[in-house]
Amino acid sequence: MSFDFTTVPPRLGTDSQKWQKYPGRDILPMWVADMDFRTSPAIVEALHRRVEDGVFGYARPVKSTVDAVVEACANRYGWAIDPAWLVWLPGLVCGLNVTAQAFAAVGEEVLCLAPVYPPFMTAPKNSGRISTTVPLVLHPGPTGVADGRWEIDWAALEAAVTPRTRLFFLCNPHNPIARVFRREELVRLASFCAQHDLVLCSDEIHCDLILDPSLPHLPTALVAPQHAARTITLMAPSKTYNVPGLGTSFAIIPDPALRTRFVRATQGIVAEVTSLGFTACEAAYRDSESWRQALLETLRGHRDHIVGALRTGQLPGLRLAAPLEATYLAWLDVSALGLSDPVAHFEAHGVGLSDGSYFGALRGSHVRLNFGCPRATLDEGLRRMRAALAAL
Numbered sequence: 284m285s286f287d288f289t290t291v292p293p294r295l296g297t298d299s300q301k302w303q304k305y306p307g308r309d310i311l312p313m314w315v316a317d318m319d320f321r322t323s324p325a326i327v328e329a330l331h332r333r334v335e336d337g338v339f340g341y342a343r344p345v346k347s348t349v350d351a352v353v354e355a356c357a358n359r360y361g362w363a364i365d366p367a368w369l370v371w372l373p374g375l376v377c378g379l380n381v382t383a384q385a386f387a388a389v390g391e392e393v394l395c396l397a398p399v400y401p402p403f404m405t406a407p408k409n410s411g412r413i414s415t416t417v418p419l420v421l422h423p424g425p426t427g428v429a430d431g432r433w434e435i436d437w438a439a440l441e442a443a444v445t446p447r448t449r450l451f452f453l454c455n456p457h458n459p460i461a462r463v464f465r466r467e468e469l470v471r472l473a474s475f476c477a478q479h480d481l482v483l484c485s486d487e488i489h490c491d492l493i494l495d496p497s498l499p500h501l502p503t504a505l506v507a508p509q510h511a512a513r514t515i516t517l518m519a520p521s522k523t524y525n526v527p528g529l530g531t532s533f534a535i536i537p538d539p540a541l542r543t544r545f546v547r548a549t550q551g552i553v554a555e556v557t558s559l560g561f562t563a564c565e566a567a568y569r570d571s572e573s574w575r576q577a578l579l580e581t582l583r584g585h586r587d588h589i590v591g592a593l594r595t596g597q598l599p600g601l602r603l604a605a606p607l608e609a610t611y612l613a614w615l616d617v618s619a620l621g622l623s624d625p626v627a628h629f630e631a632h633g634v635g636l637s638d639g640s641y642f643g644a645l646r647g648s649h650v651r652l653n654f655g656c657p658r659a660t661l662d663e664g665l666r667r668m669r670a671a672l673a674a675l
């Protein structure tokens with residue numbers, strides 16, 4: 284079966300957050316992490332069928348929805364989860380905020396590795412907890428194009444722990460550096476959390492978007508089973524199947540006491556998942572695997588295209604230091620340009636990128652490019668970026 288990753292319905296003038304950002308300006312939005320692709324036909328069909336019912340009361344997942352998630356965990360990662368471990372959520376950012384509130388008190392600390400998706404740092408602060416970031420260390424490669432490696436600085440991580448540290452927020456695969464953590468690293472991180480009695484919250488929202496086929500997704504809770512009782516795994520169909528606007532995610536919490544604490548923190552505050560969200564979730568995990576594989580092929584082609592443009596000097600001054608192992612997000616080092624506001628410069632040339640400083644990078648040092656779009660859109664974005672560089 285073939286799928287269309289080249290055409291998208293026009294997004295301007297729609298409810299798209301991504302496309303509403305630059306009213307009246309000709310700026311191609313390549314920032315927030317949703318894709319300019321239609322979702323899988325199986326999801327669209329399932330939603331059509333559900334809409335035809337015309338009844339949209341408060342929802343609970345039916346068995347087939349839970350089965351779809353449980354079977355995906357078993358088939359994709361070899362992880363046998365008990366349906367009782369699932370806690371449904373309307374979003375993963377919500378999950379990060381709930382986790383911070385449930386497992387750290389006001390003034391207590393939450394650790395994470397930076398640069399990182401901004402809510403890892405803001406979620407603790409939203410409720411008066413403290414976010415402590417430990418910088419990931421880049422070991423550059425010989426060519427400087429996608430051949431370096433980001434590493435965890437274990438000594439810095441140890442040094443960052445205080446008597447008030449309660450939680451560790453892991454992002455695997457890691458947004459924005461597109462890194463897939465290896466088994467040894469995950470085992471060591473879990474042991475580190477056990478040693479310091481930290482709850483380990485592993486956001487695995489990008490786990491079905493691994494671009495390097497030699498790297499399987501390893502759920503942290505699975506690779507370190509002796510520490511699974513301190514884990515909260517956050518997953519969702521939203522990134523992979525491009526349905527983040529349907530607000531359907533889940534936490535997998537094996538330990539009953541941890542789960543009770545987590546659920547208690549959601550009560551009266553966290554909205555229910557909707558019937559359309561459950562419908563999309565089931566069709567995503569059960570009926571959209573061939574679409575996902577076709578998506579991955581498309582994204583791998585885009586990744587190679589971007590790396591090729593960098594290798595052949597078409598984007599002078601831009602650096603992609605490490606390989607894009609996962610996600611559709613490229614973390615570009617623009618520090619050589621010497622701009623105080625690189626995002627504004629690229630916007631002035633018609634391309635809208637994410638500002639690296641929101642992810643904890645030095646202001647002016649990085650931008651993030653979303654390449655989850657048709658090749659023609661990517662090419663237009665790269666053309667505008669070249670024009671922006673030529674204008675310097």
Ligand SMILES: Cc1ncc(COP(=O)(O)O)c(C=O)c1O
Pocket residue numbers: 316373374375376377400454458486488489519521527532
């Ligand atoms: C690591 C990570 N977690 C969570 C989210 C957002 O999750 P949600 O839209 O379900 O709140 C994103 C979105 O880009 C992300 O990259």
